[in-house]
Amino acid sequence: MTTLEPGSRRDILIVEDNAGDVQLVQESLIDEETRLHVAIDGVQALAFLRQEGSYVKAPRPHLILLDLNLPRKDGREVLAEIKDDTELRLIPVIILSSSRAFEDIVTSYRLHANCYISKPGDLDEYLETLKAVQQYWFQISELPLSDAPQA
């Protein structure tokens, strides 16, 4: 079990246009050690990741939660671009999508998504899933925490 060093923070980027889902994620995953950043479409997400424009001072996230169906730039494109970038590709990307479609799942993995989770319709199930995500990604697996300057 790895924990952050005291004083350091986990930064998670969620790319999601649905505020309701953001809220649920917020409630489930965020604690003192974790900060949630929100991008509501793909363009914003990439600007954030590339620390461009108004995101010059944005921290590099340790984990990305990515919805597939986004306005302006589709989640699959964002995924492809992230994994194409030599630096950005280190960041684990979890596809968090309401689609259960086989094609979407396969495409995501083909584009090197680290895992694919379909949003359960049931509230309790959803909450359980997010809890599990937290446990797995924050406690069980190692994140490639970088030495990049933190904001």
Added chain:
Amino acid sequence: MMLSYLALIKRYAPGVLIVALALYLTVEIKLFSEQFKFFLLFGAVLLTAWYSGTGPAIVATCLATLGAMYFLFPPLSSFEAGHVISLASFFGMSSILVTLIGSHKRDNEKLVQLNADLRREMAERKRAEGAQARLAAIVESSEDAIIGKTLDGTVTSWNAGAEHLFGYNAGEVLGKSILAIIPPERGADEESKIIEWVQQGDRIEHFETVRLGKDGRRIDVSLSISPIKDSAGNIIGVSKIARDITERKQAEEALRQSEAIKAAMLESSLDAIITIDHEGKVIDTNPTVEGVFGYTREEMLGKEMAGLIIPPSLREQHRQGLARYLATGEGPVLGKRIELVAMHADGREFPVELAISPIRSPGKPMFTGYVRDITERKRAEEALYQLNAELEIRVAERTAELKGVNETLERTVKELTRSNADLEQFAYISSHDLQEPLRMVTSYVQLLDRRYKHKFDKTARQYMDFAIDGAIRMKALITDLLTYARVGGENRGFEPVNSAAIVSEAIKNLKALVKESGATITVDPLPQICGSRTELLQLFQNLINNAIKYRSDVPPAIHVAVSEEPGRHVFSMTDNGIGIDPKYFDRIFMIFQRLHDRGTYPGTGIGLALCKKIVEHHGGKLWVTSQAGRGSTFYFSIPVREAVHDDARAR
């Protein structure tokens, strides 16, 4: 008269001459003395007797005596007794000697004659015997039966041929009546008739009749009958030569039959048969000619055929053709069937089928034509042709019609397919897109309920309950709708699937429900089938779910079975639940149609519609038999097929 004189002279002359000579010699040559003066004369007379016979000798004697009397003796006036005695002695002696010699000679002659006669007779006899022997040999060696008999019918001769032909040997028949070999019915009558003819002196040739052999069989014979005459010319018997003509008769019969058959063949032919000679004249016709052409045989014989039955316009062509064949041997129309126009006796022309063959004969060539009146056939052909033409028109019309209909159908199908695809896409997208907002409503209403319930009053809580309930129902509906829409879309094609394994999995998925209801599910051995695994699982699961859900008071007992039919598997699911009233059999398969309220039996009403869609996607049919209160049996068929892979979507 002259001849008899000549004969006389021939007979008597030598005697006269020789006496004359003797006289002269005696007178002139005075050789002989008185005693011997008669010497020469004597000799001459004897010679004459010897040579010419008694008559001339007597004449010679008389002449000699007279001569002597005149020349050797003194004249009569001085005749003495001694002279007379001398003369008389001479005359007497000569006469006696002449007579003796004459008769001796006569005897001799007679002897010689007798000898000659005898010899001749012997020779003749020998000849006759020889001839007879030859005759006998001829008779014996003849293959024909040669029978001799007397006038009363007794067999007198019977040759080897007769033995062979009739079977009796000579010993058995000689001396017996000929009636033995004559068949009783002909019997005596024929025999007496033959005898009559023969007695009239007639010879009978080739008299054909029947005789009996020793073994009783009847033999056809041809008789040559002739009379046997004795040397006086009296008819003493009958000679019959019998020739066995059985074979000939058989051959004749066979020929007659063959001829009769051939004639019958020609006569019975429905075609007119005409034979013409090298000049084109009719030699023979068969009876059918009359019916076809209207001429009798007699009217046609000897006339030029072309003039009778060939239309004027074609006559010259026919004659030229005939001439050409005779000249060059080329007959392009010979030996095959051709269609022509012929002419009836009444002048009308009609179509015929004709075949002409040349007949080989040692003389000039002949031709036989076989003519068939094909008026009817032509008429039928024409009618058929017309019919065909009409039919073709109709077929073309119908084909155009059908083509039009087909095109319409195709268009309709295309539209329907498109419409269907649109609908499916619509259903899919709607349900998919609806899920998001639905999830939001459900989740947040629930969260609201959980976290702020203590802040609500009773009415608010009731409102919340309704909202939540509605949200949950909507979710169920949309989920089911999505599932329904997805059937046939999201699959990867059909593959071999173990239906027994699927049923087990379905039961496992319903474990909780099964336990809670105390259901017993029995499953027969189920086959390997070809289909979509996920869909089939859904299908079985839905049906079993229904069977348990719609149970009656007793624990549900469900039986899954299969019956194999040619080309398809027919599965059945039998339960002991509440059953279905037959008047609802169609409705239950419609989407969202329910027969019960949600309170008694929960559900969206999509279950059976989904099952139906899945079964139809597999190419089968889904139906039910049931009675209210007596349980139901759901049947569905899954066609037997090869695995189909549709990998286009997988990529």
